[in-house]
Every structure is written in C-alpha cells, then in structure tokens.
Amino acid sequence: MNTDSAFYSNDDWIPISEKLISARRLVVVLVAIPVIGIVIALWLIPAVPSFIAWIVAALGLVSFIWLWWLIGRRVRSYAYCERESDLLVTSGILFRRLVIVPYGRMQLVDVTAGPIDRAFGVTTVQIHTAAATTDAAIPGLVPEVAAAVRDRLAKRGESRAAGL
Amino acid sequence: MITLGSGLTDSQGHRKLSPVSPLLSAVSVLPAIIGFALAIFLPSGFSFTQNFPALRPFVAGVLVIGLASLALSIFVALFQILGWRAFSFWIDQDGDLRVRSGVLIRNERRVQLSRIQAVDVVQPLVARIFSMAVLVVEVAGQKDSRVTFRFLSLTDATEIRQTLLNLAAGTQTESTDTDSPVLFRLPSRDLALGLLLRTSTVLLFTATIAILIFSYVIEGWAGITFALVTGGVPILIVIVEFITYYGFTVYDSPDGLRLRYGLLKTENRTVPEGRVQAIDFIEPWLWRSHSWTRVAINIAGVGSSSQGSSGKNKETLLLPVAKRSVADSIVARVLPNIDIAEIDWKVAPIRASKRSPIQWRNLAMGWSANSFAARRGRITRHLMIIPHARTQSVHITQGPWERALNLASLHVDTTPGPVSVVALHLDVDEAREALYGQAGRVNQGGGI
Numbered sequence: 001m002n003t004d005s006a007f008y009s010n011d012d013w014i015p016i017s018e019k020l021i022s023a024r025r026l027v028v029v030l031v032a033i034p035v036i037g038i039v040i041a042l043w044l045i046p047a048v049p050s051f052i053a054w055i056v057a058a059l060g061l062v063s064f065i066w067l068w069w070l071i072g073r074r075v076r077s078y079a080y081c082e083r084e085s086d087l088l089v090t091s092g093i094l095f096r097r098l099v100i101v102p103y104g105r106m107q108l109v110d111v112t113a114g115p116i117d118r119a120f121g122v123t124t125v126q127i128h129t130a131a132a133t134t135d136a137a138i139p140g141l142v143p144e145v146a147a148a149v150r151d152r153l154a155k156r157g158e159s160r161a162a163g164l
Numbered sequence: 165m166i167t168l169g170s171g172l173t174d175s176q177g178h179r180k181l182s183p184v185s186p187l188l189s190a191v192s193v194l195p196a197i198i199g200f201a202l203a204i205f206l207p208s209g210f211s212f213t214q215n216f217p218a219l220r221p222f223v224a225g226v227l228v229i230g231l232a233s234l235a236l237s238i239f240v241a242l243f244q245i246l247g248w249r250a251f252s253f254w255i256d257q258d259g260d261l262r263v264r265s266g267v268l269i270r271n272e273r274r275v276q277l278s279r280i281q282a283v284d285v286v287q288p289l290v291a292r293i294f295s296m297a298v299l300v301v302e303v304a305g306q307k308d309s310r311v312t313f314r315f316l317s318l319t320d321a322t323e324i325r326q327t328l329l330n331l332a333a334g335t336q337t338e339s340t341d342t343d344s345p346v347l348f349r350l351p352s353r354d355l356a357l358g359l360l361l362r363t364s365t366v367l368l369f370t371a372t373i374a375i376l377i378f379s380y381v382i383e384g385w386a387g388i389t390f391a392l393v394t395g396g397v398p399i400l401i402v403i404v405e406f407i408t409y410y411g412f413t414v415y416d417s418p419d420g421l422r423l424r425y426g427l428l429k430t431e432n433r434t435v436p437e438g439r440v441q442a443i444d445f446i447e448p449w450l451w452r453s454h455s456w457t458r459v460a461i462n463i464a465g466v467g468s469s470s471q472g473s474s475g476k477n478k479e480t481l482l483l484p485v486a487k488r489s490v491a492d493s494i495v496a497r498v499l500p501n502i503d504i505a506e507i508d509w510k511v512a513p514i515r516a517s518k519r520s521p522i523q524w525r526n527l528a529m530g531w532s533a534n535s536f537a538a539r540r541g542r543i544t545r546h547l548m549i550i551p552h553a554r555t556q557s558v559h560i561t562q563g564p565w566e567r568a569l570n571l572a573s574l575h576v577d578t579t580p581g582p583v584s585v586v587a588l589h590l591d592v593d594e595a596r597e598a599l600y601g602q603a604g605r606v607n608q609g610g611g612i
Contacts, residue, residue, distance in 0.1 A: 067334065085607040096567070097558035100603040131556035131577035133584065 011088065013079040020078075020140025023120040024071045028064065035060045080138045085160070087153065089126065089136045099136045104160035105129045109150045113143070125149050168255060169324040171316060177241045177323075178252035178264070182296060185315030186244035192238050197240065201232040253313070259331065261301070263311055275311060275539045279303050280332045281439060281464065283325045285432040292430065301328065325453070329419045329434070344415035344422060347497070348483075348490055354456075355409055356486030359402045361450040363544050368398040409484040414494055421498055423482075435482065438612040439463050440498045442550040442578040443482070443587055445491065457491050459483040461498075463582030473579050480582050502549055506532045509539075510598070515569050516589040529574060529587030529598060536576050536602060538587040548585040555606045560599045562592070574598055 002112040039060065042053035073093050087106075090098040106127055113123040123146040127136040141149065172180040180186075205228050246267045253263045261275040261315045282302040290296055299313040299321045316324065359365065372395035379612040410427035420436040421493040427454050449459070459482040482498070483491055495502070512527035520527065523542040555576055562572040572595040576585040587595070 041202055086603050094564050096562045098599070099557055100599065101557040101601065102606050105556045129556040129577065130579045132580045133575065133577045134557045134559075136557065154585070 011081045011083060013081045013088075013090075016075065016078045016080070016140035017122055017142050017145075018075065018140075019120045019142075020117075020122045021075045022049065022070050023116050023122055023140075024075065025068060026116055026120075028067050028071065028100065029090060032060070032064055056159075073141060074092075076139065082152065087136065089127075089138055099134065101127050101129060101134060101136050102160070103156040106157040108155060109153050109157070111146050111150050127153065168253070168321040168327055169316065171320040171380050174252055175391060176252075176254075176355070177392055178254040180252055181248055182315050182317055182320070183248070184294065186241050186248050188290060188294065188296060189244045190241040192288065193240060194233070194237065198229065201229050201236060205229060210455065214291045233340065255331070258344070259312075259583065261328065275301060275303055277328065277332045280328065280438060282434050283323055283328050283332075284299045284434065285318075287426075287430040289428050291315060294376045295467065299324060333419055344417045345412060347416050347421070347494055348414040348486060350409070350412035350485065351482075352406075354485055355412065356402075356406055358451065358458075359405050359454055361448065363448045363450065365398040365402060366450060367472055368394050405484070407594075414483075416497065421482075421494065435461070435498055437462075437498055441554045441581070442548065442583040443495060443499060443502075444549075444583040445488075445545075445547040447545040447547075449559050451485070452545075455488045456485050457483070457488050458485055459491050459495065460582045462579050462583045464579045499549075499551065502535045503532045503538060504547075504549065510590065510594055512589050513571070513591050516571055518569055519565055519571060519589050524589065526589070527588050529590060531598075531602065531605065536605075537586065538574075538576070538585055540586070540588055548583055550578055550583075550585045552602075552605045552608075554578065555602070558599055558602045558606065560595055572596065576602065 035056075039057045042048050042056060043050065056107055070093075074091075077093050077096075078089075078091045080090075085104075086100050088098065088104045089099050090096070107130055108128050110126040111123055112126065118124060121142060122140045123143050124137055124139040125146050125161065126138075126140055128134065131137075138149070168179045171182060177588070184278045191252075209580055247265070250270070251263075251265045253261065256262050256274070257566075260277055263273045263275065265273075280303055284300045284302065286298045286300060287296075287534070288298065293320050296315050297318045299316055301311040301313075303310065306403055312427050313321070320336050328554050342592060367541065372391050375387045375391040375394065379391070388438055407427045408431075409425050412423070413426040415422040415424070420434050420439075422433070423433045423435065425431055443462075444460045446458040446460060448458075463480065483494065486494070507530035509528045509530040512524055512525075516524040516527060523540060526539050526542050526545055528539045531552075534553070535549055536604075537547065538547045539548075556579065557577045559575050559577065561571050563577065566572055566589060569589075570592050571589045572588060572592045573594045574587040576587075578585060
C-alpha cells in the first residue's frame with residue numbers, strides 16, 4: 001500500500017495478498033508465449049527482413065518488463081479498510097481512487113475466482129450497490145479472508161439495509 | 165377480487181386486451197409489410213404481364229403488391245389473434261398483478277405491485293386514430309423489467325393505470341386526467357427557440373454559414389455537401405425533438421408528477437414521488453438570457469441501458485426547457501427539501517485552470533443538511549444535486565495531471581441514468597475532507 005497517497009487516512013488499512021502479483025504475472029507470461037511464437041515466425045519467414053523481427057522482439061521485451069514491474073506496484077497499491085459504518089477501498093498508481101461504500105447501500109457481495117486465481121489461492125470480493133459506477137472490488141484476498149469479509153459485510157449490510 | 169378497468173373479461177374473470185388489438189397490431193406493421201412485399205414480389209409482379217398481356221405493368225405491379233400485402237396482413241393478424249387469445253391478466257389473491265401470455269411457450273408473470281416504478285399510458289399514432297392506447301408497467305429490475313399491454317381502449321387503460329397505482333401506493337385516491345391541476349405547460353414557441361439555441365445546434369449552424377460564405381467567396385462549391393450535413397443534421401434533430409416534446413405539460417397528481425407530451429405519439433409518464441435519485445439542471449450558453457434550463461433526472465429502474473438508448477433520454481427528462489423558477493418549483497414537488505440556496509460552495513482553486521482552462525470558473529461543490537451539489541461546465545452549465553439519502557457510494561479519483569497540480573475529483577455515485585454527480589478538479593485536501601464528510605452524511609441520512 002502506498003502511504004504517500006493523498007487519500008491516505010489514519011484508519012486501519014489492510015493490504016491484499018501478494019500472491020495476486022504471481023497470479024497476474026502468470027497471465028502476462030501466458031500472453032508472452034504467442035508473442036515469442038510470432039517473433040520466431042517472423043525470423044524464419046525469408047520474405048520478412050530480419051530487422052522487423054528485432055523490432056517486434058524489442059517492443060515485446062520492453063512491454064513485458066514494464067508490465068512485470070507495473071503489476072507489482074498496482075497490486076501493492078490495493079488496500080481496504082472496514083470502518084464502523086462503511087467500507088473503504090483504495091487502488092491505482094497513475095490514476096488513484098478511493099471509494100467509500102456505506103454498508104447500508106450494499107446490494108450484494110460477490111466472491112469470484114478464475115482458474116489462475118484459484119491456482120494461486122486468491123479470490124476477488126466485489127461489492128455492488130444500486131449505482132453502476134461504484135466499482136468497489138477487492139482482488140487478491142486469501143479465500144478464508146474473502147469468505148470472512150463477505151460474511152461480515154453481508155451481516156453489516158443487513159442490519160443497516162436501506163431501500164432505494 | 166379487484167377488477168381492473170372496464171373492458172372484456174374471460175370465463176375465469178381475467179381481463180383481456182381489447183378485441184381490436186390484433187387488427188391494430190397488423191395495421192401498425194402495414195408499412196413494413198408493404199416494404200417487404202415491394203422487395204420480394206415486385207419483380208414477379210412485372211412478369212405477370214406475360215401471362216395477362218391485357219394488364220399494364222404498373223397496374224399489375226400494384227395488384228400483386230396489394231394482394232401480397234393483404235395476404236401477409238391476414239397472416240400477421242391471425243398470429244396476433246392467437247396471441248390475443250393467450251393473453252390475459254388479473255389481480256391475484258395476494259394482490260399482485262399476474263400476466264399470462266404466449267402461444268407456444270406459456271408464460272405467467274407475477275408482478276409485485278410494491279415493485280412498480282411507473283405505469284405509463286402511451287398512444288402511438290395508429291392507436292390514437294382509434295382512441296386506443298398501450299399500457300406500460302415499469303418494474304424495478306435489470307432486464308426485461310417491463311410489461312406491455314398492447315392496445316386497450318384509452319379510458320380502460322387510464323382506469324387500469326389508476327387502479328394499479330392506487331394498489332401500489334396502498335391508497336384509494338381517485339383522480340382523473342381532467343381534474344389534475346396543470347403545473348406547467350410549455351409554449352411551442354419556447355420549445356422551438358430553446359432547441360434552436362442549444363450550443364451544439366448554434367455551433368453547427370454557424371459552421372454551415374461559414375462553409376457557405378467560404379464556398380461563395382472561392383467559388384468552390386465542393387463544400388456544399390458538407391454544409392448539407394452540418395446544417396441538415398441539427399435541423400433534423402430539432403424537428404424530431406420538437407415533435408417528441410410538443411405540448412409538454414406537467415400535471416400534479418396524488419402519485420407524483422404526470423408528464424404528457426408528443427405531437428404524433430402522446431406519451432403519458434408519471435414521475436413517482438420519492439423515486440427521483442439525482443437531478444441535473446442543464447443550461448446552455450444561449451439559454452441564459454431567458455434564464456431557461458433543461459432538467460434531467462435519474463429514476464431507479466428507469467432509463468437503464470437495458471432498455472436501449474432511444475428511450476433513455478426521453479424517459480429521464482423532467483423538463484425539456486423551462487424558466488429556472490418554474491423548474492425549481494416542479495423539482496421541489498418530486499425532490500422536496502433540496503435547499504440549494506443554503507449551500508456553502510467550495511470552488512476549485514485557480515490552478516485548476518491549468519487542467520480545465522474553460523470550465524474551471526464554474527467548478528464547485530457544496531452540501532447542505534440533506535443534499536450534495538456540484539457544478540461544472542462553462543459553455544453549457546450543469547448543476548447536479550443528489551440527496552444524501554439517495555447516495556449509493558462516494559469515490560475520489562486523481563489522474564497524473566491532477567496529481568501534479570495537487571487536485572482531485574469527488575464523485576457521488578447514483579443509480580444509472582443521465583445524471584452523474586461529480587465535482588471536478590478540487591483542492592486535494594478539500595476533496596478528501598469532503599469525501600469522508602460525505603460518507604458520514606450518507607450514513608447519518610439513512611435510508612428512505
């Protein structure tokens with residue numbers, strides 16, 4: 001979590017699991033494989049001048065390194081905080097955001113995990129309100145923590161529920 | 165059992181749609197049928213003349229198209245009759261609305277009356293000729309959340325509408341169209357002028373004139389096609405909107421505001437009291453001398469993207485154009501206690517001009533005991549208001565440029581619709597303080 005954020009407050013912020021970094025980096029690796037294939041193909045096709053293969057390879061390498069580094073920073077920028085009457089989620093490096101969702105306005109809480117996330121043991125808790133723009137998702141929670149967060153949120157939401 | 169309207173009922177006492185509705189449905193699709201017949205049968209129509217040399221090609225063509233259209237219409241009408249036979253609706257023991265439909269796949273829907281967002285009576289052109297109407301029941305929900313009763317007689321539709329609204333509100337108030345007091349009636353002149361003076365229209369017209377003068381001076385008339393687009397499109401938009409909002413009238417009624425408008429198709433909408441989530445006063449540059457404003461609203465469950473973009477604007481517009489004082493009094497009717505005058509505005513700092521050189525002077529936010537407000541836009545001004553009790557969540561964002569200038573934007577989230585409440589490019593500390601303060605006010609404001 002970046003404590004230099006202008007949105008930082010003195011509350012009890014909880015960072016997300018760093019396992020998410022590995023999960024997201026694996027996705028980048030999986031995307032890189034076909035790119036490597038393309039570079040090799042360009043290298044082997046005689047009609048294509050070899051410098052084109054070099055350019056593609058260089059671009060691929062630069063974006064790979066950049067993404068590798070960015071994922072680490074992005075994941076570490078995530079943090080959440082359960083206050084007495086609302087939930088806070090902060091994220092982002094270049095475009096920072098901090099969302100506050102009052103427990104009473106939560107419509108439903110989703111816990112989801114894709115195959116890669118499951119393999120690394122991380123899940124996403126997504127909080128929905130009646131507004132489409134709320135976008136309060138906490139990725140990279142250990143399943144047990146995610147379940148506990150979901151149950152706590154659901155309980156608090158029920159006791160403070162308000163209609164539209 | 166509660167009876168709905170005064171029309172036809174079947175053996176079980178369930179209501180049926182008007183018996184002429186299959187015919188009306190067939191008539192409504194007649195232009196499409198004729199078009200279809202033209203496309204498919206016109207070539208074969210001309211070949212008729214080979215078999216009947218006495219007929220002239222034109223007559224033969226008309227004859228074939230006519231016969232084909234008639235056959236298709238009868239086919240459509242037969243289909244509609246089957247649909248009509250299968251369609252019935254009633255109020256069940258629990259006091260919910262049940263709608264049975266479907267020929268091949270039987271479907272029975274149960275509409276919880278407490279979930280009804282709006283009941284509208286719409287009169288398309290064809291229906292108006294026969295003084296028939298379409299009843300649309302809007303329910304809170306994501307997809308497929310409306311029930312349409314295609315063709316009831318107008319009096320029947322208004323009666324059913326009143327019964328449903330009464331049941332939904334749990335009251336037994338009687339009200340009819342005639343005795344509802346008129347709050348506002350928009351003169352056609354103001355509507356036309358307002359549409360013409362919108363910033364986009366004016367800019368496009370100016371561009372058109374510039375192109376014409378330029379073409380005249382250099383005698384290169386290639387720009388004319390371009391001028392046709394820049395001049396023609398706004399004219400078309402103005403005409404369409406004029407027809408849509410012609411005779412815009414606002415009535416006061418026990419269940420909220422009643423809006424009625426339209427030249428070719430009369431729309432009859434109800435804006436229920438307490439369903440308005442957020443509001444936006446839009447003031448284009450050239451409207452200010454008249455102190456005119458356009459008012460857009462977010463209503464829960466209405467105008468969400470699932471209903472297509474065409475219906476979106478229409479269903480979420482409270483006033484197409486009106487004097488600010490009139491607009492305020494009408495807004496006060498659906499969203500009481502918004503005290504804009506009491507708001508202590510916090511304006512964007514001067515350095516915000518480096519982020520938004522034009523609109524920075526109008527960027528501000530403020531709040532009162534029960535609502536949050538934000539201003540933005542310079543050429544077209546926006547004033548957005550959301551009650552704390554309707555606020556879903558709050559968030560703050562900061563892009564790289566804003567960070568360099570030590571600015572941040574505060575967003576107050578509301579249900580989907582045309583209004584999004586955002587206070588742009590404010591001082592970070594002020595925005596952050598407002599964010600936490602707003603969260604506190606939302607929690608204190610509680611639900612509804």
